[in-house]
Amino acid sequence: MFSFIRQFRRRRLLRRPFPEAWLGYLDARVPFFRTLSPELRQPFLDKLKVFAWEKEFIGAGGLEVTDEIRVVISATAVQLVLHLGLSYYDRLREVIVYPSAFRIPDRTGGVLGEAKNWGSVILSWESVLAGLRNPGDGHDTATHEFAHVLDRADGAFDGTPNLRAYSHYRAWSAVMSEHFHKLQQGQRRERQVLDDYGGLNEAEFFAVATESFFEKPRQMQEKTPDLYEELKRFYGWDPAAGT
Known part of the structure; x- marks a missing residue:
């Protein structure tokens, strides 16, 4: 209703x-x-x-x-x-x-x-x-x-929004978790792309990654290509290509 x-x-x-x-x-x-x-x-x-x-x-x-x-x-x-x-x-x-x-x-x-x-x-x-x-x-x-x-939107601040298809959740979880933990560990590639604040928790990681996806897409595509691809699949944008 x-x-x-x-x-x-x-x-x-x-x-x-x-x-x-x-x-x-x-x-x-x-x-x-x-x-x-x-x-x-x-x-x-x-x-x-x-x-x-x-x-x-x-x-x-x-x-x-x-x-x-x-x-x-x-x-x-x-x-x-x-x-x-x-x-x-x-x-x-x-x-x-x-x-x-x-x-x-x-x-x-x-x-x-x-x-x-x-x-x-x-x-x-x-x-x-x-x-x-x-x-x-x-x-x-x-x-x-x-x-x-x-x-x-899905009821919790957990770093995973409502994805476009059920089949996307496994890859999303694996990629996000990997880069979240690498950022927490201070690994160089992640720190070149993502603000350290994203290591606070999964929700902040998603928000920080979103900032970088739209503002530093070429760096993200080069340094963390799988992270870039997951965000591209979710948002429907390809900002590194200007679209």
Whole structure:
């Protein structure tokens, strides 16, 4: 029942015209948008407007949510699911945006982003922009946190999202586990591609690997080709080839 209502609402949003001003935000702030092929641009824009209007964006720490903030963050989310579908974000209800690093009870220091169990993503707008300004450094807070949302879509933060086919799980588990443990051991190839934070647990490994897949695809393809192939099969992208 809820799925039917959601699909009905998404079809209604899809029929609304894409605001022309939003294209300016994408051109100015989102480098990967400019590289999209003509075949992918319209599906990307369709999913972006549905995500931007469907999810609740909440300003925190004195930040007022503008269309620019809504559009840019939505673009980072949609990049991950362009070949998967918005259903991977069905559990996500709201995106909370702080102007910069924020604090969380029982955590020391400032936090740049966090994905919550109950359907929230919290982001630092400053960090979102920093990740987009440096598209090849392997660090992108928004990509990292939305990867956690994909991971959580099957009910747990465990580093394994809902894969495209049941037959994919065995290879996924073997490849992810191998490189996760090698990163924990500090092996050179993994550290050349992946941030050490990915060694914290399987969920963080998947999120860190997703950042590198989109931001350092050629390095990942060269140093850890099997990891690259698993992520390519899941996301449907081949960023090393520019597609």
